[in-house]
Amino acid sequence: xxxxxxxxxxxxxxxxxxxxxxxxxxxxxxxxxxxxxxxxxxxxxxxxxxxxxxxxxxxxxxxxxxxxxxxxxxxxxxxxxxxxxxxxxxxxxxxxxxxxxxxxxxxxxxxxxxxxxxxxxxxxxxxxxxxxxxxxxxxxxxxxxxxxxxxxxxxxxxxxxxxxxxxxxxxxxxxxxxxxxxxxxxxxxxxxxxxxxxxxxxxxxxxxxxxxxxxxxxxxxxxxxxxxxxxxxxxxxxxxxxxxxxxxxxxxxxxxxxxxxxxxxxxxxxxxxxxxxxxxxxxxxxxxxxxxxxxxxxxxxxxxxxxxxxxxxxxxxxxxxxxxxxxxxxxxxxxxxxxxxxxxxxxxxxxxxxxxxxxxxxxxxxxxxxxxxxxxxxxxxxxxxxxxxxxxxxxxxxxxxxxxxxxxxxxxxxxxxxxxxxxxxxxxxxxxxxxxxxxxxxxxxxxxxxx
Numbered sequence: 001x002x003x004x005x006x007x008x009x010x011x012x013x014x015x016x017x018x019x020x021x022x023x024x025x026x027x028x029x030x031x032x033x034x035x036x037x038x039x040x041x042x043x044x045x046x047x048x049x050x051x052x053x054x055x056x057x058x059x060x061x062x063x064x065x066x067x068x069x070x071x072x073x074x075x076x077x078x079x080x081x082x083x084x085x086x087x088x089x090x091x092x093x094x095x096x097x098x099x100x101x102x103x104x105x106x107x108x109x110x111x112x113x114x115x116x117x118x119x120x121x122x123x124x125x126x127x128x129x130x131x132x133x134x135x136x137x138x139x140x141x142x143x144x145x146x147x148x149x150x151x152x153x154x155x156x157x158x159x160x161x162x163x164x165x166x167x168x169x170x171x172x173x174x175x176x177x178x179x180x181x182x183x184x185x186x187x188x189x190x191x192x193x194x195x196x197x198x199x200x201x202x203x204x205x206x207x208x209x210x211x212x213x214x215x216x217x218x219x220x221x222x223x224x225x226x227x228x229x230x231x232x233x234x235x236x237x238x239x240x241x242x243x244x245x246x247x248x249x250x251x252x253x254x255x256x257x258x259x260x261x262x263x264x265x266x267x268x269x270x271x272x273x274x275x276x277x278x279x280x281x282x283x284x285x286x287x288x289x290x291x292x293x294x295x296x297x298x299x300x301x302x303x304x305x306x307x308x309x310x311x312x313x314x315x316x317x318x319x320x321x322x323x324x325x326x327x328x329x330x331x332x333x334x335x336x337x338x339x340x341x342x343x344x345x346x347x348x349x350x351x352x353x354x355x356x357x358x359x360x361x362x363x364x365x366x367x368x369x370x371x372x373x374x375x376x377x378x379x380x381x382x383x384x385x386x387x388x389x390x391x392x393x394x395x396x397x398x399x400x401x402x403x404x405x406x407x408x409x410x411x412x413x414x415x416x417x418x419x420x421x422x423x424x425x426x427x428x429x430x431x432x433x434x435x436x437x438x439x440x441x442x443x444x445x446x447x448x449x450x451x
Contacts, residue, residue: 018291019434022427023360029286030422031415033061034271034279038410043266045100046306047079047237054262055240058303061282062244065289067301072241074316076306078200079237082266083230085208090223095211096182097267097406098231100196101309102207108228109133111179115219119165122172130177133225137164139216140186144401167197170204180206180227184215191405194265198310202233239263239305241313244285248298248433255298256433257329258284258425259314259378261307267406271413272399276336276421278303283422288430295433297327304378307333314378318385326382327438329389330428333377335403337395338417339424341368345379349440350388357431364420368393388439394421 037054044051055071062069080101086108087094098104114125114132122129166183173181185193193209206229210218218225242262248254260277264270285301306312328350330342342358344351351371358369374391382389395417402408432439 018288018293019427019430020360021291022287022423022430023363028283028419028422030279030283030418031413033282034275034413034418035410037275037279038269038271042269044262044264044270045080045082045266046263046309046312047076047239051263051305052240055242055303055305058242058262058278058282059244062242062285062301065244065285067244067246067285067289069242069244071243072313072316072320073238074241074306074312076200076237076239076312078202079234080200081232081234083232085229085231087208087210087225087227089218089221089225094214094218094225095190095192096208096214097192097194098229099207099209100194100231100265101200101233102197102204102229102231103202104232105180105206105227105229108226109179110224110226112224113218113221116164119169122169122176126176129173131179133180133182133227134173134178135215135219136166136169136181136183139219140184140212143186143188143212145186146396146400166207167199170197174205178205180208180229182208182210182215182218185209185211185405187212187405188401190214191401191407192267194267194404196309200309239312239316241302241304241317243300243302245298245300246285246288246293246295248296249294250296252298254325254327254438255300256295256327256429257300257302258429259302259304259329259331260333261305261313261378262303263305263308263313265308265404265408268408269410270408271410272336272408273403274307274333276413276418277332280332280418280422280425283419284426284429287422287426293430295430297433299429299433307378311378311381314381318381323382323385323387326387327435328432329379329382329387330392330425330432331377331379331389332392332394332421332425334392334394335396335399336413336418337397337399338365338420339392339394340365341370341393342390342428343372343374343393344369344390345383345388346371346373346443347388347440348444349442353435353439354432357435358428361424361427364424366424386441388441392421392425
């Protein structure tokens with residue numbers, strides 16, 4: 001594959017170029033867009049009517065900008081609806097929230113609590129599990145763990161994960177006759193958490209997150225717990241990806257993708273996860289249209305669905321769209337803070353181009369781009385398929401504390417930082433779209449010579 005010559009890097013940044021204009025402050029609408037999404041539509045559980053309303057809202061916004069738009073629909077074998085979640089210990093209420101895509105308890109149950117300190121306890125304590133409510137692991141030793149990994153430098157391995165492997169143990173726990181599973185929310189201030197098994201099928205066990213102080217109380221108790229979880233599976237449904245695009249002037253068949261996911265969990269309005277990313281992508285589209293940019297390659301803005309259930313929307317995109325024509329994918333899904341870099345997924349050849357290309361963004365605070373390998377966002381299916389796909393790194397603030405909780409609201413969004421993120425995404429898309437060649441796809445090990 002041909003390589004970008006050093007002198008060509010400056011060619012797209014000549015005076016008067018729209019990319020340079022994106023580095024300058026100007027009126028923005030990202031926060032207002034996010035306010036509209038979170039207050040008018042609210043939480044957007046994958047496959048729900050609210051999720052579909054959000055995709056219709058997004059498509060209308062793309063059309064209002066004059067963009068060509070479209071949607072990709074993918075099947076969901078089962079939808080899910082939240083119901084009441086109640087528990088009491090010796091008459092005192094316990095704060096909890098049911099995992100999504102888990103079955104309800106058949107009725108209100110009162111059962112003994114069995115604490116599993118480690119996975120091997122399932123076999124060792126099998127005789128005590130029939131009809132019991134299992135506490136999956138001791139209380140969390142560390143609350144609000146950071147959502148994003150530390151930079152993967154050569155001398156530093158990633159920290160080991162210490163989460164109790166709940167999903168791996170569901171078959172064995174079900175076979176042992178367990179009535180339900182409770183897990184520690186692992187958050188400060190008594191906040192709850194949300195998740196779902198990656199297998200979104202009936203036949204599992206009722207599971208709920210318990211607020212950390214209450215979970216610690218349960219682990220120290222010998223009293224039976226009364227529990228009723230009412231969330232349940234619904235009929236088959238479908239999810240959506242929604243996109244708008246600015247056609248390329250020279251290579252319209254090739255594209256650069258800016259992406260974020262539009263679905264959210266439903267205890268709050270999903271403002272930081274990931275309404276902020278969706279608003280930044282919509283604002284990036286608006287900024288590029290307003291700038292009059294004529295990118296050489298198509299810039300496609302994609303709002304994925306079903307990310308919270310295991311990248312359903314981005315997997316559907318990867319399975320149905322031509323990947324050989326995608327130069328790069330940039331996804332924003334790490335909160336509402338300012339972007340301070342990109343994780344370049346151990347792609348040193350792409351890094352040799354992107355590091356100098358994005359250097360002008362240093363004035364906006366983008367200084368932490370490196371070769372770290374991130375997971376957990378919609379760039380992953382593209383990356384696994386060989387497409388250069390990268391995750392935006394953001395200032396975390398309180399993201400880990402409110403992530404997937406009832407506190408994920410607009411109050412935790414900083415308008416100026418959301419505006420910065422939109423500008424960074426817009427600039428990055430235009431700069432990469434205007435490169436002489438698509439980004440190289442080779443992946444290599446970290447090396448001392450790599451940026």
